[in-house]
Amino acid sequence: MSSTLSPKTPGWLDWYSDPSAPSFTLPPGTVDAHCHVFGPQARFPFAPERKYTPCDASREQLFALRDHLGVSRNVIVQATCHGADNSAMVDAVRASGGRARGVATVRPDVTEAELRRLDEAGVRGVRFNFLKRLVDTAPKDDLAAVAAKIAPLGWHVVLYFESADLPELEDFFASLPTPLVIDHMGRPDVTRPVDGPGFSRFLRFVDRNDVWVKVSCPERLSVTGPAALHGERHAYTDVVPFGRRAVEEFPDRVLWGTDWPHPNLTDHMPDDGLLVDHVPQVAVTPELRHKLLVANPMRLYWPGEGV
Numbered sequence: 001m002s003s004t005l006s007p008k009t010p011g012w013l014d015w016y017s018d019p020s021a022p023s024f025t026l027p028p029g030t031v032d033a034h035c036h037v038f039g040p041q042a043r044f045p046f047a048p049e050r051k052y053t054p055c056d057a058s059r060e061q062l063f064a065l066r067d068h069l070g071v072s073r074n075v076i077v078q079a080t081c082h083g084a085d086n087s088a089m090v091d092a093v094r095a096s097g098g099r100a101r102g103v104a105t106v107r108p109d110v111t112e113a114e115l116r117r118l119d120e121a122g123v124r125g126v127r128f129n130f131l132k133r134l135v136d137t138a139p140k141d142d143l144a145a146v147a148a149k150i151a152p153l154g155w156h157v158v159l160y161f162e163s164a165d166l167p168e169l170e171d172f173f174a175s176l177p178t179p180l181v182i183d184h185m186g187r188p189d190v191t192r193p194v195d196g197p198g199f200s201r202f203l204r205f206v207d208r209n210d211v212w213v214k215v216s217c218p219e220r221l222s223v224t225g226p227a228a229l230h231g232e233r234h235a236y237t238d239v240v241p242f243g244r245r246a247v248e249e250f251p252d253r254v255l256w257g258t259d260w261p262h263p264n265l266t267d268h269m270p271d272d273g274l275l276v277d278h279v280p281q282v283a284v285t286p287e288l289r290h291k292l293l294v295a296n297p298m299r300l301y302w303p304g305e306g307v
């Protein structure tokens, strides 16, 4: 009932409603490997324990953006505003006709039957989130219990953390029994040199473990911009060296995603068409782009449907 809907978090920026046509043509079969749905709140209420209340961002709106950008498939990641209620994400994955996979949030007492139901719907991983502004992170024992439960399904664990926390977390990450997928390049401080100790430590961690890296969210990581707005086709130049380094060092283990509808941005809301134009800045050859956008995400999320 509309009278019970919660208002958006003050200052919330809604997703960009009329994105440009990208000038870079995404290769056929491109996967947007990081995006979310929010609600709609009237149908899929947000979780009581959430730390933000977003605007609605429905499956229809996500699929319209997919088609506008020239994306073929989506990986829909459970957003923290929905807690461990995966209904909105699962509904979107089911409605995609096989063109979406999901990444869920589950509690340690999740049953095998529930995991099987999620798997049948198209879920292929769980997300562990360590950002204090987003969640009260579960104890490591609970997360380890979840990882042990999902490993037999062939799923992976998606990790979202601040780069400053990697030294404390990396032994725990390395102990997990599944492949790992790291959001937004481990959130590097892009004011530091790309070959400085922070990003080098992250790259070493990737090198030594069964890890995939999302080369995503330049709009979230950038400090000096320029923003992907007003026709700017060379946006977020300060993030480019980090994306390029990840793509060149790990060409077979990088993924790309829009992060639509860009939760919790406070500075500006990017034009998603211009965000697509960031891709050729970080993946500079057609071969690298095909791996980043098509071959790698297909191997991880649609194995056996190879390209």
Ligand SMILES: O=C(O)/C=C(\CC(=O)C(=O)O)C(=O)O
Residues within 6 Å of the ligand: 036, 078, 079, 080, 081, 134, 160, 183, 259, 262, 263, 264
């Ligand atoms: O969209 C992202 O990946 C990043 C988020 C939101 C988020 O992760 C969530 O709500 O689950 C952020 O940094 O606020």
